[in-house]
Amino acid sequence: MGSPVIYQTRNQQTYVVLTHNSEEMQANQTTTKTGHFSLLRAYNGQVVWTEAEWGRDTLPMGYGPPGLAPSPLSGKYHGGEQNQNDFVAWANSDQDGMRSSGYTYAFQLPENYLGTENDISNLASVVLKKVRWTSLSRPVFDEDGSSMYIAGDGNQVRGWTGNTYFDNAADWTLDLSIGVDGTENLSGTYLERLRNACFSTEYSPLARQCSDSCGTYSVQ
Amino acid sequence: MAPTLSNDGQRLFVATTPTAVHCVNAQTGEKLWSIPGASEFLSGVRVSPDDQRVYFIQSIDGRLYAYDQHHGVQQWLTSCDAFEEDCSNSVRATFALSRTGQYLYYADVLGTVIALTLGDLKELDLDAPQSPGIFDNSGGAFPTSSHTSPETDVKSGPSVGGSVALIIIVFMIAIGSGVYVIILKKEKTRVRKKTSSHRRRAKPEWQDEDSDDVASSGPDPYEDSMISKHQLKCIEPKKVSSEELINSDGAYPEGSTPYTPSDRPPMLIGTSNRVAPLTEDFSLGAAVLV
Numbered sequence: 001m002g003s004p005v006i007y008q009t010r011n012q013q014t015y016v017v018l019t020h021n022s023e024e025m026q027a028n029q030t031t032t033k034t035g036h037f038s039l040l041r042a043y044n045g046q047v048v049w050t051e052a053e054w055g056r057d058t059l060p061m062g063y064g065p066p067g068l069a070p071s072p073l074s075g076k077y078h079g080g081e082q083n084q085n086d087f088v089a090w091a092n093s094d095q096d097g098m099r100s101s102g103y104t105y106a107f108q109l110p111e112n113y114l115g116t117e118n119d120i121s122n123l124a125s126v127v128l129k130k131v132r133w134t135s136l137s138r139p140v141f142d143e144d145g146s147s148m149y150i151a152g153d154g155n156q157v158r159g160w161t162g163n164t165y166f167d168n169a170a171d172w173t174l175d176l177s178i179g180v181d182g183t184e185n186l187s188g189t190y191l192e193r194l195r196n197a198c199f200s201t202e203y204s205p206l207a208r209q210c211s212d213s214c215g216t217y218s219v220q
Numbered sequence: 221m222a223p224t225l226s227n228d229g230q231r232l233f234v235a236t237t238p239t240a241v242h243c244v245n246a247q248t249g250e251k252l253w254s255i256p257g258a259s260e261f262l263s264g265v266r267v268s269p270d271d272q273r274v275y276f277i278q279s280i281d282g283r284l285y286a287y288d289q290h291h292g293v294q295q296w297l298t299s300c301d302a303f304e305e306d307c308s309n310s311v312r313a314t315f316a317l318s319r320t321g322q323y324l325y326y327a328d329v330l331g332t333v334i335a336l337t338l339g340d341l342k343e344l345d346l347d348a349p350q351s352p353g354i355f356d357n358s359g360g361a362f363p364t365s366s367h368t369s370p371e372t373d374v375k376s377g378p379s380v381g382g383s384v385a386l387i388i389i390v391f392m393i394a395i396g397s398g399v400y401v402i403i404l405k406k407e408k409t410r411v412r413k414k415t416s417s418h419r420r421r422a423k424p425e426w427q428d429e430d431s432d433d434v435a436s437s438g439p440d441p442y443e444d445s446m447i448s449k450h451q452l453k454c455i456e457p458k459k460v461s462s463e464e465l466i467n468s469d470g471a472y473p474e475g476s477t478p479y480t481p482s483d484r485p486p487m488l489i490g491t492s493n494r495v496a497p498l499t500e501d502f503s504l505g506a507a508v509l510v
Contacts, residue, residue, distance in 0.1 A: 140223050142229040142246075149225065150223075155237065159247075161247050162247075171249070172248060174244055174249045176251070176254075
């Protein structure tokens with residue numbers, strides 16, 4: 001998934017964090033996606049620490065991109081209270097978001113992190129919660145890191161707001177399945193819905209052109 | 221695609237498949253409005269720094285839309301055929317909006333990068349004496365001209381009194397211009413204050429020292445006058461009235477004149493030569509893979 005983000009500690013240490021996935025060959029000659037989380041030094045790209053999903057007691061699925069809350073008021077998970085280092089979260093992502101269950105994860109450097117060998121050896125990401133969805137997109141946070149929002153598969157969005165910890169159930173879930181005509185109607189093929197969304201009554205399956213008052217565009 | 225949160229944390233914008241953009245109350249999860257589209261919005265959603273506008277690009281044809289955040293009303297749309305003859309390029313990479321909300325950049329799948337300035341452009345009368353004011357009463361962005369010349373009968377020919385009056389006029393123009401420049405500089409360097417509970421985030425080395433711009437004051441009208449104009453073919457932008465803005469959610473102090481730079485339709489700054497197909501993240505400060 002990549003999409004690195006810049007991570008800073010309270011004592012101005014700067015790192016780059018990113019999630020990335022690899023294909024692991026199984027004994028039955030099939031491959032399964034495995035997620036990795038890595039912490040790199042910003043000035044030279046040196047890998048400070050990396051963690052693989054297959055080190056957990058769960059079936060690896062792959063990671064989605066990380067979202068970062070810079071300088072939060074506190075880490076909003078049990079064990080992260082009063083930690084104001086940057087907070088990173090991500091979710092499982094597998095089979096283009098078609099999995100029916102997964103986990104949400106978080107990473108935050110300890111409050112007193114100095115970068116020593118002992119500090120690095122004690123680093124670990126945390127599992128926030130087991131969930132019934134996966135996500136291809138990064139979590140989004142508000143300005144002080146006290147609210148988190150994740151768009152998951154099935155056109156669902158979830159929000160953790162107010163005093164809700166991120167390792168608890170979301171405050172709200174919203175299903176945004178909607179057709180192009182603004183209703184819940186998802187019937188018809190994509191091209192049929194595309195035609196219905198255009199204003200012109202002329203529709204050529206070969207040319208696949210739609211026209212409206214602002215000019216024309218082609219469907220490739 | 222990751223949702224986008226408004227700067228005040230009140231509204232969440234989500235682009236979904238089937239194709240639509242939704243506005244959701246971030247606190248309650250209540251859906252506020254939805255905009256269906258003809259294709260996916262793979263480039264995501266961006267919000268203006270004044271929390272008045274939301275922008276998204278229709279992937280199949282690169283049409284850029286601007287909507288009012290609070291009411292879901294379309295303000296304008298533009299497409300690349302306004303400035304390119306052969307234009308049917310899709311846009312899949314994420315796009316970037318400058319911190320002032322003045323500039324928008326996106327790239328199509330063929331690798332052409334398009335830069336737009338957001339907002340209309342009034343003719344600036346450079347010959348007229350300039351008053352120190354920046355915003356006129358109509359909500360526009362250009363200084364009003366105030367003629368300060370005394371009533372002098374120029375037909376009678378030059379005289380001592382006339383010469384003195386002329387000197388006074390020139391002196392006042394110079395002072396007014398100087399004050400105007402000072403005000404512009406102050407507007408550029410004013411920074412947004414954070415609450416005392418937030419640790420000030422260290423600025424990365426690569427960030428420009430002068431880039432602490434003002435998100436709330438909008439584009440610089442003087443710079444607007446220097447940017448070239450290109451006519452757009454599409455619909456006229458819908459302007460939200462001052463009353464609607466004041467009554468929307470108290471975004472502007474009562475009695476003040478709201479300034480909405482995001483109201484203005486975009487203008488092309490320029491396009492690049494095609495570098496490489498761009499389908500991934502594209503944002504300010506990020507390296508573009510070539």
